[in-house]
Structure formats: structure tokens, C-alpha cells
Amino acid sequence: MDQPVKLNADSLGITESVIMGIAGTAPAYSIEITTSTIIGTAGTLSPASILVCGLIMFGIAYAFINMNRALASAGTSYSWVSMVFGRTLGFFAGWALLVLCCVFMVSAMIPAANATLLIFDRPMMNNVHDVTLIAAAWLTFVSAVVVKGIKLTSHVQVLMTIVEGVILFAIIVASFFVFPHAPQHAFSLSWFSPLAFTPQAFANSALVSIFFFYGWDVTMNLSEETRDSNRTPGRAAFWSMVFLMVFFLIFIVIALLGLSDAEIQHYNTNIIFAIAEKLFGPTWGYVAIVAVLLSTVGTVETQVLQFTRTLFAKSRDGALHPRYARLHPRWQTPHVAIFFIWVAGMVLLLMSSYLPTINVILQDSITAIGFQICFYLGLTGMACGWYYRKTLTQSPWVAVTHVIWPVVSGVFLFFIALYSVPTFDWVTNIVGMGGIAIGAIPLMLNRKKIWGARAA
Numbered sequence: 001m002d003q004p005v006k007l008n009a010d011s012l013g014i015t016e017s018v019i020m021g022i023a024g025t026a027p028a029y030s031i032e033i034t035t036s037t038i039i040g041t042a043g044t045l046s047p048a049s050i051l052v053c054g055l056i057m058f059g060i061a062y063a064f065i066n067m068n069r070a071l072a073s074a075g076t077s078y079s080w081v082s083m084v085f086g087r088t089l090g091f092f093a094g095w096a097l098l099v100l101c102c103v104f105m106v107s108a109m110i111p112a113a114n115a116t117l118l119i120f121d122r123p124m125m126n127n128v129h130d131v132t133l134i135a136a137a138w139l140t141f142v143s144a145v146v147v148k149g150i151k152l153t154s155h156v157q158v159l160m161t162i163v164e165g166v167i168l169f170a171i172i173v174a175s176f177f178v179f180p181h182a183p184q185h186a187f188s189l190s191w192f193s194p195l196a197f198t199p200q201a202f203a204n205s206a207l208v209s210i211f212f213f214y215g216w217d218v219t220m221n222l223s224e225e226t227r228d229s230n231r232t233p234g235r236a237a238f239w240s241m242v243f244l245m246v247f248f249l250i251f252i253v254i255a256l257l258g259l260s261d262a263e264i265q266h267y268n269t270n271i272i273f274a275i276a277e278k279l280f281g282p283t284w285g286y287v288a289i290v291a292v293l294l295s296t297v298g299t300v301e302t303q304v305l306q307f308t309r310t311l312f313a314k315s316r317d318g319a320l321h322p323r324y325a326r327l328h329p330r331w332q333t334p335h336v337a338i339f340f341i342w343v344a345g346m347v348l349l350l351m352s353s354y355l356p357t358i359n360v361i362l363q364d365s366i367t368a369i370g371f372q373i374c375f376y377l378g379l380t381g382m383a384c385g386w387y388y389r390k391t392l393t394q395s396p397w398v399a400v401t402h403v404i405w406p407v408v409s410g411v412f413l414f415f416i417a418l419y420s421v422p423t424f425d426w427v428t429n430i431v432g433m434g435g436i437a438i439g440a441i442p443l444m445l446n447r448k449k450i451w452g453a454r455a456a
Contacts, residue, residue, distance in 0.1 A: 021240030024215030026299030059409025063384035065234035075313025095439035371432035381410025
């Protein structure tokens, strides 16, 4: 290979890394797409579900922080699970992330296209083919930005996140001045009580709540491009999670205070638009859609980063074809991997255009992604616990953050994933579990190639 084998080191600082972590979870997008689903499942206990699952995700965040200190790698879960449990299990941890990033192209680009059409041509929103065309245009734009380098990518991300944040902050402040005087749901501290759940009700809402928090780990995928790679990504992940926990709890409370159950069901995947329209009128409702659009484009950008850095790391290690480890000589980005995810996203968008409605696309994508999130994050939590098992005899805090919390979180995620399987339809099961299982094909083909080369 005639190109460098290392990514563009020392490109990101702590501020850019925190913004990447926040943007990876896409606050406005997550609220817009997932609020109606979680309230439909958990009702006024939605804040409690977010709180508990946020604490579970904090356990996984500590797993990532601790494993990154042991080995800073763009491959994250793939690299760490391989190091602890062997290359086969590590391969599937990385493969699950690759698959869910591809599926996410559908579940994120569709709302981006919807938001675009809501602003410019509202009647076209329910036309699946028009939505698909706009989604393809956005994916092409994002891929072009990412291939040009991590500095340009981070600058675009910072700008989008600042604009999104200003709009959302204005909505939050206005909501607490207006909605408490005539709440649609009477506020109660019981909204935050996990003890108010039945086990079945909590399990049903947990997979949706987990989806809220997915994406912050992009800070770790960028560790090789971050200053002080063993510490800065971990600090960024921690503060991203703190911000996201507070933000999601506040916005779920706002939705319950400001919107009736009928309004939540009617607006479905346009919750922020509904809140802003109720507060400021139709014009400002459309301004809120700008925040959703920027959030969605931002999270797709971080998904492309996660996919390409994981694919790069696997190829660099010989787990996949070495072509994906090639770096552009000028921009030092894995341009072949970026081209691959662009093509894969285009194909999936084309396939999705033959589904009957936009809501079917979104629902199937979110539930399948939830299963895959639980799989690779759960493995990482367990890998951390096993790697640091000897710290159990050290201080209580070290034992909790390095072993107990990550392992409990990992077990919980596996339980939720397995519990949810019987509730999925066959399409979701094929995408969710089949998407992971099909990784056996490239795994065996690559091993056969390696063994054949050694024999020769």
C-alpha cells in the first residue's frame, strides 16, 4: 500500500469531541422520531424509562471509557471484544455496528427528507418516491463532506449543532413558561419512578429508550484522530451522556405537559414541530423543523464516521478485505469505505421506496436497530468487566465503574434484546438478527482466503 496507514491524528479537541458525541445521538431527531412511540408504550412513565435506560447506557459509557484507556482504536467494540473474547466474537461485534449503520441510513435519511419537504413542499411529504430522492441527495452531501477530512466534518458538525441548540433552547424556555399553566397531563414526580412500572411494561419501553441514547460512542471511533487519544474521547463521551440524559428528560416532560395523547398520536414523527407550533404559531413551527433537519443530517454524518472507522479498523487488522483500509493521500480519510457506505445507503433507500408508507419504514428500522445496538454494546460491557475483573479487589468506585456497572448494563441489554424478539414481525427479525448472522459469510470467506495464502 502506498498510502499512510494511520488516520489524521490530533485533529479533534475536547469541545469538538463532545459536540460529535451529542450530534451522534441526534437530540432533535431522537425526540422527533421516538417520542410518540415511547409515550404510546410507557405513557406518563416515559421519563422513568428514559432515566433507567440512561443509567444503563452510562454503564456502557464507562465500559467504552475504560477500554479506550487500554486500547485507543477506531474499531472500538470490534477491537476490544477481539482483544478480550477472541477475533470471532469481536468480528460480530463490529459487524453488528456496520449493519446497523447501513440500516440507520433509511431511518435517518427519511426524516431528513421529510423535514426538507415540510419546509419547501409539504404535499410531497407522503410520496415515498419523492422522499427517497431527497434522502439520496442528503446522503450524497454528507458523504462528500466526510470524505474531505475530519476537520471539515467537525466544523460542519459544530455549526449545525450550534444552530440546532439555539432553536431547541428557545423551545425549552418557552415551554416552561407556557405549558405548566394548562398541562395536558398533570405533572407528578411518579413520572420518574421506575418502581411504578410492571416488568412487562418496562421491558416493552426499554428498547425504544435505548434507541434515544444510541450514537454517542462515535467519540471513541474518532479516538485515533483526537488529541490525547486515551483520555479525551472518554471525557467527551461522559459529558455527552450527561447532557443527553438531561435533555431527553426535559423534552419528554415538555411533550407530556404540552400535548395530549391524541395530539401526540396525530403528529407522530413531528413532535417538535407540534410543540413549537403550539407555542409560537405555524411560522415558528417550521423553524423548529430546521433544528430537526440539522440534527438528522448531523447524526447521519456521525454514522458514516462510525461505519467507515470500524470498517477501516477491521480491514487494517485483516478481518476484511484490505481495500477498505486505504486512506486518501491528501485527506487521510478511508475513502473506499466511505464510497461503500454511500452505495449501500443508496441501495437501501431504493429498496425502502417500495414499502407502502413512510411510517412502516421508520418503525421497522428503529426496532431492528435497537436489537443490534443491544448486541454490540452488550458485548462491550461484558468485555470491559472481564478485562478489568482483577480491579474488584481495589476501591469500591473502581470495582463499580470498571466491572459491576458495565457488566450489569451488558446483561440488561442482552435481556432486552432477547425479550423483544418474540414481539418483532418477521421483517424486523430478518433485519435485526439476520443482519448480524449474515456476517458469518464474510468471516468464513476471509478465513478461507487467509488459510489458503498460508498453505501456499
